[in-house]
Amino acid sequence: MAPIVGKFKAAVNGWIAYSAGLRHLFHKPYTLRFPEQRYAVEAGFRGRHLLHLDRCTGCGICAWICPEKCITIVQRGDRWFPQYFYGRCCFCHFCTDYCPEFALEETVEYDIAEYTRELLVWSPERLAKPPAKKDDKYVFSVDGPRGASQVPEQGH
Amino acid sequence: MTQTATPPQTLKPSAEGEGWKARPIKLKIFGNLIAEVVHKGICMYCGACIASCPIDILFHSENEEPIMRGTCAACQVCYYSCPRIELPVSEIERRVFGRERTSEETILGIHLGSYSVRAKDPDILKNAQDGGAVSALMLYALDQKIIDYALVSGFTSQQPWKPGPMVARTKQELVENAGSQYTPGGQVGGLAEIAVPNRSVVDFQEERMALVGLPCELQGFWRMNSHWIAAPKIGRNLVFTIGLFCSKVFDYQKMMVDYVQGERGIDLRTVTKVNIKKNRMLIYTGDRLAIDEPVEVIAHAAREECNICVDYSAELADIAVGAIGSASGWSTVLTRTPRGEDILNGAVDAGYIEMKRLDPLGKGMKFLETLCERKRLRDPSAYIRHNSAFPRPEPKLIPLQTPTK
Amino acid sequence: MATTEKSADTTGMQAMSPTEPGAQTMTLSVGPQHSGSGHMRLIVELDGDIIISAMPDPGYVHRGIEKIIELRNIIRSIPVIERPSIIDASNLNHAWVKAIEELQGVEPPSRGQYLRCLINEMNRIMSHLYWLSIYGVFLGHTTMFMWPLGDRELFIDLAESLTGARITYSYLVPGGVRRDLPKGFAEETIKRTKYFEKRLDEYENIFFKNPLFTSRAKGIGVLTRERAVALGSTGPTLRGSGIDRDLRKDEPYAAYGELDFKVHTRPDGDSYSRAMVHMDEMRESSQLIRQILEKLPSGPVRRKAPIVVPRGEAYARVESARGECSFYLIGEGGDKPYRARYITGSYRNLTAIPEVLKGVRLADMPTSWWSIDYWPVEADR
Numbered sequence: 001m002a003p004i005v006g007k008f009k010a011a012v013n014g015w016i017a018y019s020a021g022l023r024h025l026f027h028k029p030y031t032l033r034f035p036e037q038r039y040a041v042e043a044g045f046r047g048r049h050l051l052h053l054d055r056c057t058g059c060g061i062c063a064w065i066c067p068e069k070c071i072t073i074v075q076r077g078d079r080w081f082p083q084y085f086y087g088r089c090c091f092c093h094f095c096t097d098y099c100p101e102f103a104l105e106e107t108v109e110y111d112i113a114e115y116t117r118e119l120l121v122w123s124p125e126r127l128a129k130p131p132a133k134k135d136d137k138y139v140f141s142v143d144g145p146r147g148a149s150q151v152p153e154q155g156h
Numbered sequence: 157m158t159q160t161a162t163p164p165q166t167l168k169p170s171a172e173g174e175g176w177k178a179r180p181i182k183l184k185i186f187g188n189l190i191a192e193v194v195h196k197g198i199c200m201y202c203g204a205c206i207a208s209c210p211i212d213i214l215f216h217s218e219n220e221e222p223i224m225r226g227t228c229a230a231c232q233v234c235y236y237s238c239p240r241i242e243l244p245v246s247e248i249e250r251r252v253f254g255r256e257r258t259s260e261e262t263i264l265g266i267h268l269g270s271y272s273v274r275a276k277d278p279d280i281l282k283n284a285q286d287g288g289a290v291s292a293l294m295l296y297a298l299d300q301k302i303i304d305y306a307l308v309s310g311f312t313s314q315q316p317w318k319p320g321p322m323v324a325r326t327k328q329e330l331v332e333n334a335g336s337q338y339t340p341g342g343q344v345g346g347l348a349e350i351a352v353p354n355r356s357v358v359d360f361q362e363e364r365m366a367l368v369g370l371p372c373e374l375q376g377f378w379r380m381n382s383h384w385i386a387a388p389k390i391g392r393n394l395v396f397t398i399g400l401f402c403s404k405v406f407d408y409q410k411m412m413v414d415y416v417q418g419e420r421g422i423d424l425r426t427v428t429k430v431n432i433k434k435n436r437m438l439i440y441t442g443d444r445l446a447i448d449e450p451v452e453v454i455a456h457a458a459r460e461e462c463n464i465c466v467d468y469s470a471e472l473a474d475i476a477v478g479a480i481g482s483a484s485g486w487s488t489v490l491t492r493t494p495r496g497e498d499i500l501n502g503a504v505d506a507g508y509i510e511m512k513r514l515d516p517l518g519k520g521m522k523f524l525e526t527l528c529e530r531k532r533l534r535d536p537s538a539y540i541r542h543n544s545a546f547p548r549p550e551p552k553l554i555p556l557q558t559p560t561k
Numbered sequence: 562m563a564t565t566e567k568s569a570d571t572t573g574m575q576a577m578s579p580t581e582p583g584a585q586t587m588t589l590s591v592g593p594q595h596s597g598s599g600h601m602r603l604i605v606e607l608d609g610d611i612i613i614s615a616m617p618d619p620g621y622v623h624r625g626i627e628k629i630i631e632l633r634n635i636i637r638s639i640p641v642i643e644r645p646s647i648i649d650a651s652n653l654n655h656a657w658v659k660a661i662e663e664l665q666g667v668e669p670p671s672r673g674q675y676l677r678c679l680i681n682e683m684n685r686i687m688s689h690l691y692w693l694s695i696y697g698v699f700l701g702h703t704t705m706f707m708w709p710l711g712d713r714e715l716f717i718d719l720a721e722s723l724t725g726a727r728i729t730y731s732y733l734v735p736g737g738v739r740r741d742l743p744k745g746f747a748e749e750t751i752k753r754t755k756y757f758e759k760r761l762d763e764y765e766n767i768f769f770k771n772p773l774f775t776s777r778a779k780g781i782g783v784l785t786r787e788r789a790v791a792l793g794s795t796g797p798t799l800r801g802s803g804i805d806r807d808l809r810k811d812e813p814y815a816a817y818g819e820l821d822f823k824v825h826t827r828p829d830g831d832s833y834s835r836a837m838v839h840m841d842e843m844r845e846s847s848q849l850i851r852q853i854l855e856k857l858p859s860g861p862v863r864r865k866a867p868i869v870v871p872r873g874e875a876y877a878r879v880e881s882a883r884g885e886c887s888f889y890l891i892g893e894g895g896d897k898p899y900r901a902r903y904i905t906g907s908y909r910n911l912t913a914i915p916e917v918l919k920g921v922r923l924a925d926m927p928t929s930w931w932s933i934d935y936w937p938v939e940a941d942r
Binding site for chain 3: 212
């Protein structure tokens with residue numbers, strides 16, 4: 001008797017398992033097709049750095065604290081500014097935190113890949129350019145009709 | 157002192173991680189502060205250097221001077237935060253008040269109104285020095301959620317009656333720390349030590365604070381927020397400052413330990429109030445007046461570092477509070493900025509304090525002006541420079557040619 | 562599962578002798594690039610289909626983290642300390658800052674402690690979900706591979722708004738945490754944890770109650786109570802054998818002393834028990850996150866802590882997702898530590914692997930040994 005009950009229970013559990021999966025069969029996946037569909041990150045996201053040339057004093061604390069030692073302080077006339085090597089940067093933003101002057105800022109720009117390593121060395125002038133405006137549209141939400149999904153952000 | 161740089165012939169900024177050492181210029185380090193300020197006898201222990209250190213290795217010490225525990229990163233920030241290195245008063249006044257002071261305001265500084273104030277709350281009056289104006293105004297600001305915490309002077313150290321910076325968030329903490337101390341406490345240093353503001357640029361739910369300090373401590377605070385190499389991040393959550401009238405402070409060891417406890421035999425743990433008024437030193441233990449002597453007995457304990465200070469009435473504060481100029485049991489309050497006026501009027505309307513106008517030509521104000529003048533006629537050429545002596549040079553930028561987004 | 566009347570040597574240390582005269586055993590090297598082993602190697606000795614002994618051969622991902630720490634100051638070490646188990650980054654980070662704070666005598670403010678617990682619990686969920694997804698794919702259940710990784714996005718997105726980074730947080734520093742909560746964080750988190758608990762029910766339906774899984778996992782890879790304690794196991798491996806040991810309850814740190822949660826154990830000690838302990842812990846962490854947000858006090862999130870390692874020694878340990886992660890730190894007064902000994906939960910569970918794989922069939926090897934949640938990078942540091 002027990003083996004038959006066991007088999008019955010197994011069949012029921014098996015059917016529950018299948019239906020749990022089948023229920024999602026026609027749901028849209030929430031994978032975003034980057035770069036056509038871009039993910040919107042919030043302000044404060046630790047992307048690439050923005051340098052404010054008017055506030056930087058060249059003190060070198062950013063280079064001193066950088067875990068990967070990617071920052072070199074370079075000379076521009078009588079002032080000194082940081083130069084970043086993004087090939088080693090881990091985007092921890094300790095440099096932003098420890099900068100005494102508000103000269104470094106986090107930006108939402110995260111797609112800074114290049115084809116050559118030399119282009120990954122960002123001069124102070126390049127760091128000072130404001131982040132390029134991208135069509136970052138999608139945010140993650142659990143309020144969709146079928147649970148989690150990527151939905152266009154408010155205002156898009 | 158401009159940073160003149162010799163072209164680096166042998167030193168190349170390497171990509172290997174020594175790049176922060178590649179600046180072949182004379183950097184100012186903490187040792188320069190010790191040599192130029194502390195050992196020259198002009199450090200008044202405001203604590204601005206302690207607050208400004210980006211890597212938090214400067215601390216308060218027993219001898220009322222800053223000490224360093226750790227490895228200096230040679231960032232120059234502490235040096236340029238020190239008000240005794242340079243104090244560009246006109247620049248700071250333009251920042252705080254929007255304008256420089258006129259010739260009529262030479263003695264008292266920029267002010268909008270002068271009042272006599274007394275707190276209405278008996279809990280505050282019990283512990284207060286004079287009228288309890290500072291505690292009452294801070295309590296009003298805390299209750300009305302104008303600020304989240306107040307940085308006041310309290311007893312943080314193991315040694316009794318040695319003041320230090322303390323955070324007060326509740327009425328209990330304000331009332332416990334009411335009353336004046338006559339030895340320096342490194343107040344501004346508390347900005348880094350006790351309530352580190354969020355160091356990131358992005359502002360998430362940051363707490364707002366108010367600062368109480370002596371005139372020199374406020375000088376340190378504003379110096380730290382005004383020079384281009386100093387530390388503007390510290391103190392960005394400030395809503396208003398309250399300054400205290402001050403003629404001088406005394407050395408803790410010489411006054412409290414050697415004289416009061418040593419010669420007069422009073423246990424410092426039993427002292428409840430210290431007052432210096434009309435040239436007499438009054439020390440209370442409980443309700444009893446334990447010492448009532450001429451202030452000359454502790455003249456040897458006066459800090460020499462105070463001798464070059466020209467600021468009696470806290471000329472850089474939003475609200476300046478003191479005893480001189482009002483009757484006994486009342487505090488004199490000078491409001492210097494519109495924000496100070498708003499807070500004072502708000503506190504009156506909400507019933508925290510009672511207020512009388514002080515006649516600017518009356519006896520009280522005249523006496524205050526006399527004391528201010530006595531300090532102002534000193535020669536502060538050791539440190540006050542009205543044009544910034546450490547200007548910011550213009551960079552020579554290279555135009556971008558690489559293809560960038 | 563199938564124990565035969567043939568006896569086998571149980572230590573697994575020396576070369577196995579065949580169990581019948583004239584019989585031979587086969588030595589199989591599973592890994593380090595095998596899709597059933599993760600990045601470590603198992604030297605498995607087989608008698609036909611049955612594993613007689615399985616010796617783990619770790620060290621393929623050793624990067625010398627302990628030496629790297631000696632060359633860096635305490636803030637610069639933080640990203641490197643997180644990397645061994647980056648999916649569980651904040652718990653490892655917590656062990657480090659706890660050791661530093663003990664040595665320096667700094668006490669983080671209360672709100673900072675609660676935020677540390679918050680990110681710790683989110684990391685625990687994220688780590689267990691990653692474990693679950695690899696477990697699913699080891700057993701051939703590709704839906705169980707995709708779903709947990711997809712649901713990690715719930716928490717990765719929350720962590721991104723809290724710390725700024727999706728996985729590599731570097732959020733805890735000596736003295737507190739780096740940032741405060743952004744606006745709207747609490748409401749969104751509560752919504753997501755409730756949705757997540759519904760998803761956990763779906764996982765139960767599709768995987769944990771699925772007879773295709775239970776028949777493969779129940780009774781397989783047994784680690785008895787006595788052996789678990791004798792081998793020094795920790796984490797879900799230990800709790801799956803019925804031992805009630807969790808550092809969050811036994812030696813409360815951060816804000817765990819003030820929080821109300823249960824420690825989940827299962828008595829059987831087989832792979833199914835260990836897997837269910839992971840599930841229970843995910844549910845518990847989910848409700849703990851809601852509790853933390855409810856009880857969060859106001860105040861600063863960070864206290865001044867200098868970049869200096871005072872003279873002395875400190876030992877600190879936390880309950881990471883895989884077990885007890887500890888630091889033994891020796892300082893000599895400079896800004897770099899003299900020595901930091903770093904032991905993680907996976908390293909402690911290495912000894913359980915031969916025990917668990919003894920006597921199982923080769924096809925059941927992924928079921929048993931991955932249920933220990935051994936993360937090779939964390940063990941090798």
